[in-house]
Amino acid sequence: MPANARARAEMPKIPEGMEAATLGAGCFWCTEAVYQKLDGVVSVTSGYTGGKVDKPTYEEICTGATGHAEVVVVVFDPKKITYERVLAWFWDLHDPTTLNRQGNDVGTQYRSAIFYHSDEQKKIAEASKAAAQANFDKPIVTEITKAPEFYPAENYHQNYYAENKSKNPYCKAVIEPKLKKLKLED
Template sequence: MLSEEEKASLETATFGAGCFWCVEAVFENLDGVKSVESGYMGGETENPTYREVSMGNTGHAEVTRIYYDPKVISYKTLLDWLWRSHDPTTLNRQGADVGTQYRSAIFYHSDEQREIAEASKETAQSMFDSPIVTEITAASEFYIAEDYHQDYYKLNKSAPYCQMVIRPKLKKLDLE
């Protein structure tokens, strides 16, 4: 984890793209990304637990909060990776994960990020046959997920989910 001083010198991006374990594994592999935290955003319940979010009752999405150095990687480049790393055309679903907690979402932290995200979404549409359903919403309170969700792939590479879902995704993206 980064110190508050380190975080202050970086930019923040927050994305929802299905299970946060998969999203975290992708973005942790990119040069310029300094830290990725799995958590919850976009719901009504304060301090939700994984159990509450996974039941779909809180309104939160599973998200990753990404701290990055904009001198090394741009927000636009992060968005390019987002579009390539999940299916933004399926409403409230990524693979076998179904529910609003798995929705495709970009939570922007500034008007500039909103503008870049909207332009990126429009450009990315040409990559897909179906309409992109990714929501672009102002960032709200971020609730960090429980410790066992952090660095999940790095710490659990031999787990069946990591072997059957995350590893093939990373290989497809040439990140492993």
């Protein structure tokens, strides 16, 4: 692991005219890999939010005791991809009906969550959740909460799939099939 791998990534920059969406959909490696493939997405930063510990580490997050969720901050150009469309991908890329779980990943850190940045985003997220419910037999358990402080994850979590797809079996077994299902990779 490179010397700076454990260093924390930088806060995402939101250029003028761009917007941010903060989303928890299980493992942030999977979520990041999907959003990085979408036209109109400027950047994706993996990190933690929604808990009670300042500047948590990945090791602390894994205990489930911090209250934080693994999330991504998706910076996007609303002229190319709307917030509604960003959320449409969110509902497709994970199972929002399982409480504190995505596949084999279990714990509050893997919860389904939308952390909104404005009253308009809150309104859109609530409408999107209501509309998405028609696609699921079980009730959606996704929380919709005002975005608290975001803590970027360590550098080794950033751009994870792109940098590790040939080295980490998780990428081949979990992330790659998800990208194929969503028709984002051959």
